[in-house]
Amino acid sequence: MLTVRWWDAAAIAVASVTVLITLREPPYGSGEWGTWAAAAAFLVLYAVYARRFVATGEPAAPMGHYVMIAVSFAAIVAVGAFFEPGVAILQAFVYPFLWATAPAIAAAIASNVLVAAGMAVGYALHFGDPFSGVPIATLSVVFSIALGLWITRIAEYGEERGRLLAELQAAQGQLAAMHRDAGVVDERARLAREIHDTIAQSLTGLVMVAQRAGNRLAPVDGEAADAARGDVELIEQMARDALTEARGLVASLAPISADGGLGDALRRLGSSFERETGVQVTVTSDAAALSREHEVVLLRAAQEGLANVRKHAQASHAEVTVALAPVGDEVVLSVRDDGVGPGSTVPGERGFGLAGLRDRAALVGGSFAVEPGAGGGTVLRVTVPSARPDAHDDTVDTTDRADNAAGAAGATE
Structure with missing residues (x-):
């Protein structure tokens, strides 16, 4: 929205300067009225039709609309220059606008040449000399094309850098995800090794101790011995179950x-x-x-x-x-x-x-x-x-x- 406001301010400024040029020497006649009409037509064309193509944020105007805008601006410049050569100040807005909304570089160059031709025609009709406006028109269009190509190249370079930056950020994100994934895999493997080397080994030892205790109690008779053998068998079974669970956990965690x-x-x-x-x-x-x-x-x-x-x-x-x-x-x-x-x-x-x-x-x-x-x-x-x-x-x-x-x-x- 800020960009649109700058375009609005620029359009109003060049139209105001055009009108102020004609207010220097009263009384005012047909020449001044014609210049004011050209300035008014310029503002109406911009506000009603051309402005939308910078307000929408689209990268370029459709070719059909762009041609209509370029032809209209060229006609207004030609008519205004016929009444007052100072209307050439409108070029300060028209050339950048046509570059900013051009669907292609070739279209921008062609539209700039068209506006320059319109100004040359207006000068020729005003002074009665077919070559009077050629030097000014040529100088202005050459400067506009050179500046436009330079700025376009800068914009393309900026877009390329933006694209490369986005790719770099995406690659960094993927690399970070890969590091996280590798860390999770390593941690799973570490936990599996720790469980296998500590808990599983301890449970295996507990099973063996329970078996040995049962063997020692086997020849012993009596009610207390039978109860002790039952407890030892229960301990052995619980240890075996826990060992099975530990081994299953190791198998699940192992990458x-x-x-x-x-x-x-x-x-x-x-x-x-x-x-x-x-x-x-x-x-x-x-x-x-x-x-x-x-x-x-x-x-x-x-x-x-x-x-x-x-x-x-x-x-x-x-x-x-x-x-x-x-x-x-x-x-x-x-x-x-x-x-x-x-x-x-x-x-x-x-x-x-x-x-x-x-x-x-x-x-x-x-x-x-x-x-x-x-x-x-x-x-x-x-x-x-x-x-x-x-x-x-x-x-x-x-x-x-x-x-x-x-x-x-x-x-x-």
Whole structure:
């Protein structure tokens, strides 16, 4: 809006100077009236028609409107110069305005030449000499074109610097995100190592101590000995359960290399899970139209699904499937098992794992469901919108961008 006010002030100023020139020598005749009429026509043309093209903030006026404005200004300058040569002061406004609203450099140059020709014609008619206005018109249009080209080049240079700055800021943002992601991955790996080297090892030792205590109590008779053996067996079972939970937490937190894409990452996850638990895992992946963020969500969903199979399902077989939905532009990941089924479990009721997974899916516009399988067991299903994969992403980033919403990845269902 400030720019428009400057144009308004400039238009009023050049029109006022034009009128003041004619007020120097009364009485006033047809020449003065003609000059005043030209100044009035100039202001009306600017206020009613031309002003809108600097008020809207558009980079240029449409070509048809621009031609009408240039022709009108040239005519007003010609008529005004015919009555009073001092009307040439209008060029101080007309030339910059035509440059500022030009749809192209060629159009700006042509319109400047047109206005200069109009002024030369007005001078020729006023003085009766066809060449009287040529020097002034030539000098003014050459100066206008030179200045206009120079300012245009500066503007283009500024726009280029702005574009490069925006790209640099975007690259810095991506780099910062990558550093954050790498930090999350490193922290997950550190926590997994710490749990494995401390809590898991301590629980393993506790199991061994309980077994040794039970062996020592085996030959002892009596009611007190039977009670002690029961307590030792309970301690051993609790330690084994806690050890299983710790190992599951380590498996959930450990970063998974996915250099070959989501399918390879899922197969590695399944192989590792099968070695650790003895549960047979079948992996089928047939969906490539995924962005990195969506692949991360599905990979984390598979980890959480298998973690719950480990903890609760009592299954002998699990199946991980990624496929395009039969209806709609979506990709579905399913984790099925042949275990005991979900029962009446509600996601988030007793832990954070499934509740976090539901929130993680919602962050990318997806959905989440846990339901009994058709032939028994449990089916965990996560659906995300399909999208073109990022051409710059050669690997699947296993960093979970929704860690805050997801909670503990290895929590119980």
